[in-house]
Amino acid sequence: MSGPTGQRSTTRVRVGAGPGTEPYEVLVGRGVLADRDGLHRLIGPRARRVAILHPRALTDTADALRARAEELGYETLALRVPDAEAAKTAAVAADCWEALGRAGFTRTDVVIGVGGGATTDLAGFVAASWLRGVRWIAVPTTVLAMVDAAVGGKTGINTAEGKNLVGAFHPPAGVLCDLAALDTLPEDDHVSGLAEIIKAGFIADPVILDLIEADPAGARTPSGTHLAELIVRSVRVKADVVSGDLREAGPREVLNYGHTLAHAIEKNEGYTWRHGEAVAVGLVFAAELARLDGRLSADEVRRHREVLSSVGLPTGYRGDRWAALLDTMRLDKKTRGATLRFIVLDGTGRPAVLADPAPELLAAAHAAIALPHTGAAAPDPRPVLVLNGPNLGRLGSREPGIYGTTTYAGLVEECRTLGRELGLDVDVRQTDDEGQLVRWLHEAADREVPVVLNPAAFTHYSYAVRDAVAQRTAQLIEVHLSQPHAREPFRHHSVVSAVAGGTIAGLGIGSYRLALHAIAAG
Numbered sequence: 001m002s003g004p005t006g007q008r009s010t011t012r013v014r015v016g017a018g019p020g021t022e023p024y025e026v027l028v029g030r031g032v033l034a035d036r037d038g039l040h041r042l043i044g045p046r047a048r049r050v051a052i053l054h055p056r057a058l059t060d061t062a063d064a065l066r067a068r069a070e071e072l073g074y075e076t077l078a079l080r081v082p083d084a085e086a087a088k089t090a091a092v093a094a095d096c097w098e099a100l101g102r103a104g105f106t107r108t109d110v111v112i113g114v115g116g117g118a119t120t121d122l123a124g125f126v127a128a129s130w131l132r133g134v135r136w137i138a139v140p141t142t143v144l145a146m147v148d149a150a151v152g153g154k155t156g157i158n159t160a161e162g163k164n165l166v167g168a169f170h171p172p173a174g175v176l177c178d179l180a181a182l183d184t185l186p187e188d189d190h191v192s193g194l195a196e197i198i199k200a201g202f203i204a205d206p207v208i209l210d211l212i213e214a215d216p217a218g219a220r221t222p223s224g225t226h227l228a229e230l231i232v233r234s235v236r237v238k239a240d241v242v243s244g245d246l247r248e249a250g251p252r253e254v255l256n257y258g259h260t261l262a263h264a265i266e267k268n269e270g271y272t273w274r275h276g277e278a279v280a281v282g283l284v285f286a287a288e289l290a291r292l293d294g295r296l297s298a299d300e301v302r303r304h305r306e307v308l309s310s311v312g313l314p315t316g317y318r319g320d321r322w323a324a325l326l327d328t329m330r331l332d333k334k335t336r337g338a339t340l341r342f343i344v345l346d347g348t349g350r351p352a353v354l355a356d357p358a359p360e361l362l363a364a365a366h367a368a369i370a371l372p373h374t375g376a377a378a379p380d381p382r383p384v385l386v387l388n389g390p391n392l393g394r395l396g397s398r399e400p401g402i403y404g405t406t407t408y409a410g411l412v413e414e415c416r417t418l419g420r421e422l423g424l425d426v427d428v429r430q431t432d433d434e435g436q437l438v439r440w441l442h443e444a445a446d447r448e449v450p451v452v453l454n455p456a457a458f459t460h461y462s463y464a465v466r467d468a469v470a471q472r473t474a475q476l477i478e479v480h481l482s483q484p485h486a487r488e489p490f491r492h493h494s495v496v497s498a499v500a501g502g503t504i505a506g507l508g509i510g511s512y513r514l515a516l517h518a519i520a521a522g
Helices: 036-043 056-071 092-105 117-134 143-149 179-184 187-202 208-213 227-242 253-254 259-268 276-293 298-310 322-329 358-368 410-423 434-447 458-459 463-470 509-522
Strands: 011-015 024-029 047-057 075-081 108-114 133-140 154-159 162-169 174-178 341-345 349-356 383-389 422-430 452-454 476-480 503-504
Touching: 011 227, 011 383, 024 227, 024 298, 036 056, 036 174, 036 509, 047 056, 047 092, 056 075, 056 108, 056 117, 075 092, 092 117, 092 154, 092 227, 108 117, 117 133, 117 143, 117 162, 133 143, 143 187, 143 227, 162 259, 162 358, 174 179, 179 227, 187 208, 187 227, 187 253, 187 276, 187 298, 208 227, 208 298, 253 259, 259 276, 259 322, 259 341, 259 463, 276 298, 276 341, 276 358, 298 452, 383 410, 383 434, 383 509, 410 422, 422 509, 434 452, 434 463, 452 509, 476 509, 503 509
Parallel strands: 024 174, 047 075, 047 108, 108 133, 133 174, 383 422, 383 452, 452 476, 476 503
Antiparallel strands: 011 024, 154 162, 341 349
């Protein structure tokens, strides 16, 4: 590492090589994206084409990079992908592969991922899988991506069964962390990234915890005095751990501190929780697990809760989902056979592995983070499933003239916020898989839970979905963003409408609002 850690300078953190890989550098500072010569070195002389993957919100940043690459003589291709976790699907990856194929991408060409953790995960996976591996560059634009997703070479996408279950180890050629990108990052996203920074403090660098405890308000903002140092220290922790252990054969596993439960929470919430929020809860769970196993003191557990709470991160999770969380954790990548493995602490800066903890120990740790039930004066919210079929994860980038500019993440937030106002516990999910949608409908029928259903393309031909809807045991309302009868003739027919409780179409996300109001009134 060279150079000071102030926000006006550039700090270089070297990530060492593993078998079959080359070392690379993570650059942290303001204005690193403006360095044309540095970009030229990373892309390299052998490339002819550069593909830039980015979400809609970062079009300006991607266009600026594209212009610089073209000035340097490269052909460029812009690939706009959905926001957040909606980007990490096989369908989106396949769209990217098709675009690379049409553009004639070869093994010497380069992929650049511009965005948050989900975009960099996707970009790295596309690069790893295209022609069995092409060069790629990470340009993380969130705190989370800078300190976690862009460093270390883990790439991947999600499936209906869990997070990051399909992926590859494929390190980037370099990582460009321009701190100026954080100036416009929403505060909630900024705070989410602090969970990974705090994790780095607990497993390896307690100075991180000291800095945050000294100025938690400053940690929450891009203008904070210590933000650059917090990011550099976190990157250094990860670089030190992953150097020489690319494939998580040994010490790299400690980076999973808090992540076993976190990934289960994310899946349980349909990937609508921010990653850092889930990690924060996972850190407290792991700390409680270590305390119960006699490894960690109550004061150290208390420190977990206090430092996370001081920056606005959650430290607990609803107490009625333990069975589902446990089932999901058993499929986690860190599980070996039937044995659950957790990274715990024997003390701050002393990570260890806890393998196959007793069920009673797990249940007790969960009880320690379980949020209390509301009192009799405030009854539990009524559960509602909002189920979305194929391609709806691409909202915002898919034909905005027809489907509107609201992203899928925006739709999720709108439904959850309205649900809280109406006294509903809204669980929003999306899948491109017909079988998964049928399973969710069966779940709703078994639990007698009302459903808002947008079957998307399955509306017109899926008798499997139609038969699952017919088994409903509670209110079910079919919704559509557009008006199918005003579009192509093949969209006029719905096999679902006849067995649904009603249909609302053509009002954009207003269709969902009306459906939720109808369920609340019923």
